[in-house]
Amino acid sequence: MNYPICQTCGVQYDQAHFDPDHCRICEDERQYVGWSGQRWTTLEEMAAGGYRADIREEGELTGIGTAPAFAIGQRALLVPGEGGNVLWDCVSYVDEEAVAAVQAAGGIAAIAVSHPHFYSSAVSWSEAFGGAPIYLHEADRKWVCRDGNITFWAGDSHEILPGRTLVNCGVHFAGGTVLHWAAGADGRGALCTGDILTVVMDRRYVSFMYSYPNHVPESPAVIERALALLEPFAFDTIYGGWWGRVVATDGKGAVARSAARYLGRLGFSTPSRPRPPTC
Template identity: 45%
Template sequence: MEKSICITCGTQYPPSSQQPECCVICEEERQYVHPDGQQWTTLEDMQLSGTYTNEFIDEQSGLQSITTQPSFGIGQTAYLIEERGFRLLWDCIAYIDEKTVNDIKEEGGIDAIALSHPHYYTTQVEWAEAFECPIYIHEDDRQWVQRPSDRIIFWSGESLQISEGLVLYRLGGHFDGGAVLHWSKQSDNDAVLLTGDIIQVAAAREWVSFMYSYPNMIPLPAKAVKTIAEKLKPLAFGELYNAFHREVSGPADAAVQKSAERYIAALEGRLF
């Protein structure tokens, strides 16, 4: 019985004697099936290959990024946040091995995992079992969970406080349950927003953008972007980190609002 992993997106499926017929995540219009067709691997095969390793970078006090090298699947970055002694893994990457687990445990382990949206669920159950912790996913995205687990907690409503200083907000947009993490740091007043790609950092780092599908270039409607901006208006944050190691620095909250205004103006034909 093997737990197949989609090579294109990194989603892990339940134990089975046969590979899935298709990857449900990749077949959907927000992702894509590789031009060479559906391909599978397993976590065990990845570990035995000797190809992959996880790179840890200290981004700032209390914030560490984790990225698989060479890139696998979508190639996203996960973040480990420590606030007031609580350690939260924000989003997930597919590759996990004994060294990764031991290195994290030496620093204090993981108390909880929270996900922005289904493209980053990957091997979340492997991570949760390794660290004996819960996984938080918004209930609006329940249908996209491919490997069920008793460790998954489906939260509801517009916000959820995971721990002091760490609050999830449902923004929707890219997915119905699309969530971001607001980190109010005890050490200073400069809060951080971690967005996965519910909000994406642009090439010009003072701007962000919003999409229904990034690989297929399908925009979100103006109404959805306006809702996202309105939900974020009450929140102050000086920095914003996306899922691809891009950052907007001070004032990031203003950057989100001006970016939303520009996006809506473009869709409505007022920008150019």
């Protein structure tokens, strides 16, 4: 209950990683230190402060967020299938009521997190569900702030439970991961992306950023590797990292036209080749 949680990024620390003056997630150039300086809270303080889990439907899935919104404000998802639910991405806040509600929705057999900004209280969630394994890509190992039952996986893709496959798109973070849900969208497939591919306000599109709060674009080579890795996967729906950020249909087309638009603005065509000099 008393593990420190950064108020800006929402990531929970254990004593081995904690330094009261610094959050290394926030000091990285992809994030920012809160304007009032480094501030911490705990699950106990959050409960006393009136936070609660916000658990409701998101399309075909069960979403898990926090009310009022906390830190980066993402919502997690329960992705069902043979062998139990995957908790895709994670949130900072968890209490007994949240655990009971998730238990009623089938519980959690495994946890997978897209990138370090959403590591949040994954270890607390794991411990609340019998030590469910947490799958993180090994390229982001150095960003782990609380040790727990973490399985670091390597390579381009990894099926963690039947029909739930992690793909290391590598956008935003080297270990940046999305989850392909084969049975999603009535069998046409769904992709849960966090903000590795972020569903933007025009929900026919996604975007690809190295830093979202600081508006730093992702490099064309990284985006093209991600497109190539996603090529074999069918998906119609894309679930982004926040409530309502969903591409309802033609997800595959949305990724293609979003990448073409983005790379075009950067002066690349798809597949990328620097444009020849004009003189």
